[in-house]
Amino acid sequence: xxxxxxVRSPSWYESSARNRITGLLDAETFRExxxxxxxxxxxxxxxxDLPPAFDDxxxxxxxQLDGKPVAIIAxxxxxxxxxxxEVSGAKIVGLLRAVTxxxxxxxxxxxxxxLLDTGGVRLQEANAGELAVSETVRALLGVRAAGIPxxxxxxxxxxxxxxxGIVTACCSHVVISEQGRISVTGPEVIETNKGAEEFDSRxxxxxxxxxxxxxxxxxxxxxxxxxxxxxxFRAAAARSRNAAPPFTLETMAAEQDRLEKRLSSYGDCRxxxxxxxxxxxxxxxxxxxxxxxxFLALLSEREIKHDAR
Amino acid sequence: MTPVELLTRLFPSGHEVVAGPFNTLxxxxxxxxxAAVEIVGVTDGAPLSPEIxxxxxxxxxxxxxxxxxxxxxxxxxxxxxxMTRRDEMLGLNEYLxxxxxxxxxxxxxxxxxxxxxxxxxxxxxxxxxxxxxQTLITIDGAHPSVxxxxxxxxxxxxxxxxxxxxxxxxxxxxxxxTPLAATGxxxxxxxxxxxxxxxxxxxxxxxxSSDTRDxxxxxxxxxxxxxxxxxxxxxxxxxxxx
Amino acid sequence: METFTIRARARAPLPGTGRQAIVGVVASxxxxxxxxxxxxxxxxxxxxxxxxxxxxxxxxxxxxxFVTRSSPGGVRFxxxxxxxxxxxxxxxxxxxxxxxxxxx
Numbered sequence: 001x002x003x004x005x006x007v008r009s010p011s012w013y014e015s016s017a018r019n020r021i022t023g024l025l026d027a028e029t030f031r032e033x034x035x036x037x038x039x040x041x042x043x044x045x046x047x048x049d050l051p052p053a054f055d056d057x058x059x060x061x062x063x064q065l066d067g068k069p070v071a072i073i074a075x076x077x078x079x080x081x082x083x084x085x086e087v088s089g090a091k092i093v094g095l096l097r098a099v100t101x102x103x104x105x106x107x108x109x110x111x112x113x114x115l116l117d118t119g120g121v122r123l124q125e126a127n128a129g130e131l132a133v134s135e136t137v138r139a140l141l142g143v144r145a146a147g148i149p150x151x152x153x154x155x156x157x158x159x160x161x162x163x164x165g166i167v168t169a170c171c172s173h174v175v176i177s178e179q180g181r182i183s184v185t186g187p188e189v190i191e192t193n194k195g196a197e198e199f200d201s202r203x204x205x206x207x208x209x210x211x212x213x214x215x216x217x218x219x220x221x222x223x224x225x226x227x228x229x230x231x232x233f234r235a236a237a238a239r240s241r242n243a244a245p246p247f248t249l250e251t252m253a254a255e256q257d258r259l260e261k262r263l264s265s266y267g268d269c270r271x272x273x274x275x276x277x278x279x280x281x282x283x284x285x286x287x288x289x290x291x292x293x294x295f296l297a298l299l300s301e302r303e304i305k306h307d308a309r
Numbered sequence: 310m311t312p313v314e315l316l317t318r319l320f321p322s323g324h325e326v327v328a329g330p331f332n333t334l335x336x337x338x339x340x341x342x343x344a345a346v347e348i349v350g351v352t353d354g355a356p357l358s359p360e361i362x363x364x365x366x367x368x369x370x371x372x373x374x375x376x377x378x379x380x381x382x383x384x385x386x387x388x389x390x391x392m393t394r395r396d397e398m399l400g401l402n403e404y405l406x407x408x409x410x411x412x413x414x415x416x417x418x419x420x421x422x423x424x425x426x427x428x429x430x431x432x433x434x435x436x437x438x439x440x441x442x443q444t445l446i447t448i449d450g451a452h453p454s455v456x457x458x459x460x461x462x463x464x465x466x467x468x469x470x471x472x473x474x475x476x477x478x479x480x481x482x483x484x485x486x487t488p489l490a491a492t493g494x495x496x497x498x499x500x501x502x503x504x505x506x507x508x509x510x511x512x513x514x515x516x517x518s519s520d521t522r523d524x525x526x527x528x529x530x531x532x533x534x535x536x537x538x539x540x541x542x543x544x545x546x547x548x549x550x551x
Numbered sequence: 552m553e554t555f556t557i558r559a560r561a562r563a564p565l566p567g568t569g570r571q572a573i574v575g576v577v578a579s580x581x582x583x584x585x586x587x588x589x590x591x592x593x594x595x596x597x598x599x600x601x602x603x604x605x606x607x608x609x610x611x612x613x614x615x616x617f618v619t620r621s622s623p624g625g626v627r628f629x630x631x632x633x634x635x636x637x638x639x640x641x642x643x644x645x646x647x648x649x650x651x652x653x654x655x
Contacts, residue, residue, distance in 0.1 A: 031549040036573045051631045053577045078578035090535040094542030107550040126455035126482040127492045134440035141413045165402030184402045184433045185392045199394040210398045221400040
């Protein structure tokens, strides 16, 4: 017999960006902005003889989550690695700016859901992509400063790498699954630059121990850990929008303290099980192998929640 | 240009800036009218590590806590983010984001923030430092980049010669001040002949509460569609509510 | 990249009232198809942009087979292809018309 939870909800990792949106929002509430039929596409891919996508790999719009209005942004990791580029980035930035401008008006939303699935900047449009990340950071923090939480959801094929890792950590709250990965420089790039002794990108278990969802949530790089199905992401998104820290000097001072302590406590560690052993986990070596229920139980025992992001 | 030479040309009326740990700088300078400016910096092309990011962020938090809304000038000569397994394990993305957040918070809190790039900055380190300020100035010889062309060639699987040829027709991907300025990242590039003191004082008076880099990129023709796409999304946002 | 347009006549207009739909993703070995009910009566238009050069005859055969099996009259198919195999193309075309038919 197939377990009920598998029947119940599709895998986040396997789903397309559009299907994640459908599963995340209340039925029939999604209104896409600049959808595929508008044909707002990259003007640069032709130079590289690459096929474009009708939405340039980013879907933006609004809808409802548990009856409350939300803005939503979803990157499609399967198209050009879900990269930040001129058009894909401008869609994100435009939406975030509109959310800030509408704060406190009848068009305002209760939260922004940011479905990251990205390798970072699209190198064919490197300068536009880099600026798009920087503009996203500023626009996103503007949303938070207006009192609206931005919830990052990370569990896609492309992870949240490069500028996407930076954007993730700018959000009010980060939801991640086991398959989710967050990093700045990807393992392949570190290996190319520094050699396999520094980071063997083909060692899958190592890559997950360094960048994966469990390591991130244990160290404080993510706030909510979920099973990898769409329904679990939906439940976490609905829950976390009410508990997100405001973007203030106090929050940043608390984050400064949190990140300084992490460096002084674990700065000399070489691998995450060393960190977990030092943090007092009973069986650090087993963390990657236990199932999600056991891992969630371990998390609830430890109460690693902080209000410093 | 060394940091001391740069400081002397920017602030001939005086500066008291000291070297901190991990290739950082912190201190104050005086404008010609006697007003104070806070200085925070990174030197010697040091790759941006968690240690540097947290040091810079700590300095800026203390400036904001001071409550005087003093302008902040960031002097930047870094590299890419440091590429090690250890830094990634410790959550380098959070350290870089924290720095970008703190610089942005300073701007939102009424501090004028200007970055002066007098060396290198690349990739995530560029985002967390020079691009995080409200305004970016480059000094002749500065080298901002996302990724160098040989690396772009490797990832895109295009021969370097082909990429170099394409870079002549578009500023959209090539490294350097000129293409990045065309896309709106850099407000001004100052050359040896410029009076840095006059220029920084003028830049510090500019209004910078909103992010207009996409407008600049549109005007300069280096990023032709970003601004209009962002405007279209914003215009549709209210309609989609009904 | 190679771009071309294939025109065909279907037996009948596609049932249903959905105006547009999108299926697939421009991933390696995959394609996206945007369907719009913008043509008259039984006309079918397929705009193809593909990264694989030199396969126009294969595309024409796939479209002819699809138009015979299905009845997508009145629909324009705009395709971005990143090297999908013919069976994947057929699958996406069928998914697309099903989605368009059943949409409100």
